[in-house]
Amino acid sequence: MSYIVLARKYRPQTFAEVYAQNHVTRTIQNAIDMKRIAHAYLFAGPRGVGKTSMARILSKSLNCVNGPTKTPCNECENCLEITSGISPDVIEIDGASTTGVDNIRELQKELMYSTTKSKYRIYIIDEVHMLSKGAFNALLKTLEEPPENIVFIFATTEPHKILPTIISRCQRYDFRRIPIEPIVAQLKDICAKENLTVNEDALFVVAKKADGSMRDALSLMDQVLSFGGDNFTEEDVQSIFGILHSDVYLTILTAIVKKETTEMLSVLHTVIEAGNDLLEFFNGLIDMVRNAMLLKLKVDTAELPKVIKQELTELTSHFEEEELLYMVSFLMKLKYDVRYSGNPVLLAEMGMIKLSRIAELKSIDELLELINSKPEPQQEIIYRDEDLPEIESEIREIVNTREKSKLAEEVMDGHEYGKELSREVLETHWDKLIKTVGRQNPMIKAHIAGAS
Numbered sequence: 001m002s003y004i005v006l007a008r009k010y011r012p013q014t015f016a017e018v019y020a021q022n023h024v025t026r027t028i029q030n031a032i033d034m035k036r037i038a039h040a041y042l043f044a045g046p047r048g049v050g051k052t053s054m055a056r057i058l059s060k061s062l063n064c065v066n067g068p069t070k071t072p073c074n075e076c077e078n079c080l081e082i083t084s085g086i087s088p089d090v091i092e093i094d095g096a097s098t099t100g101v102d103n104i105r106e107l108q109k110e111l112m113y114s115t116t117k118s119k120y121r122i123y124i125i126d127e128v129h130m131l132s133k134g135a136f137n138a139l140l141k142t143l144e145e146p147p148e149n150i151v152f153i154f155a156t157t158e159p160h161k162i163l164p165t166i167i168s169r170c171q172r173y174d175f176r177r178i179p180i181e182p183i184v185a186q187l188k189d190i191c192a193k194e195n196l197t198v199n200e201d202a203l204f205v206v207a208k209k210a211d212g213s214m215r216d217a218l219s220l221m222d223q224v225l226s227f228g229g230d231n232f233t234e235e236d237v238q239s240i241f242g243i244l245h246s247d248v249y250l251t252i253l254t255a256i257v258k259k260e261t262t263e264m265l266s267v268l269h270t271v272i273e274a275g276n277d278l279l280e281f282f283n284g285l286i287d288m289v290r291n292a293m294l295l296k297l298k299v300d301t302a303e304l305p306k307v308i309k310q311e312l313t314e315l316t317s318h319f320e321e322e323e324l325l326y327m328v329s330f331l332m333k334l335k336y337d338v339r340y341s342g343n344p345v346l347l348a349e350m351g352m353i354k355l356s357r358i359a360e361l362k363s364i365d366e367l368l369e370l371i372n373s374k375p376e377p378q379q380e381i382i383y384r385d386e387d388l389p390e391i392e393s394e395i396r397e398i399v400n401t402r403e404k405s406k407l408a409e410e411v412m413d414g415h416e417y418g419k420e421l422s423r424e425v426l427e428t429h430w431d432k433l434i435k436t437v438g439r440q441n442p443m444i445k446a447h448i449a450g451a452s
Helices: 022-033 051-063 077-084 101-110 133-144 180-193 200-210 214-228 234-241 246-258 261-273 278-296 306-316 321-339 344-356 364-373 385-399 402-412 423-440 442-448
Strands: 040-044 090-094 121-126 150-156 171-174
Touching: 022 051, 022 171, 040 051, 051 077, 051 090, 051 121, 051 150, 101 133, 180 200, 180 214, 200 214, 200 234, 214 234, 246 261, 246 278, 246 306, 246 344, 261 278, 261 344, 278 306, 278 321, 278 344, 321 344
Parallel strands: 040 150, 040 171, 090 121, 121 150
Antiparallel strands: none
């Protein structure tokens, strides 16, 4: 018999085997118990979290010889045919290749026929968001008033692309990304069944690489087994997928604390010379800084082994929250620039240099506070003797109008109006002149205040 990949071999066959989707399984099981079977379901969520598997399990629950039941036997002819994908009453349709109105019309014609040997005729449409707008519109009436024994189950990774009129006619269930811990637990269970000797840290790396998808985790496990056989380590997994060890990122964070620019550049060059992808390097660094931020905020994260978590917690004491926030935003922009740059190595080097000097950077709020705290410098203006005629002209312009005649008398202090303005007169009445002129025209005061 040909080899069966782990993702197929250990595909959930009952509600109890579906991983980390209790909010969905419990609701559907209760509905089956209460005989509240809907005519249309919409399963939405990321890839590899159990949407299609749940659709098949629901189909078996409805069409099992003991059904409808929340515990299908998986032994009767109906259950076995559904598991194998050959049941005449459970039709699986690929939405990506069945997109047109004509395809939906053909489907509607089939609805007139009764089931072959099951209670329900069930249509599972995977990637339903790929249907055209016309195809969706053709489905509307059928979804609203389908024949009594017809059940539609739609699965999609992009529910926002489905028409609201379609969604409103379905019971929608949102599937969640599977956390790392349940994935690791499932992988350990599978390894025990397959008689594999593995390090838990290695499984942790696989689970993290899977990014919340159980199917991806099992596919990655197959790849690791092909490389390392029955016994593989964390280093083997990192080597296969080009994943850098956490120590690399901890070294960079330590260099930032110590302002060791040379050390940071040395680590970067080592990563590049080893043939690692720069984007993967920045993804890992961003993830490490993110975890540092969570630990700084006293938020526990299950995405780190205990030893790494302890070292990272010690490092975070040297950073302020604002610095970690800046580092995340800076690294995300740097990764984007590196992706589309003609000289990615140069950009990466400049980014490392800038990160090494993060302690010297000031936030906008700090800069504004610094600017506002400094008094405006006053420019000292020195006038020479030859500038006196121009000063006299400016003063006479002020005192030449009726409303400023009183000012003129006060400035001249008893001197006859129109008397030639000499240096002696200015020196005698200078302070009074500055004060009085400033009340009328501060701009002129600024010009003549520094004259000597």
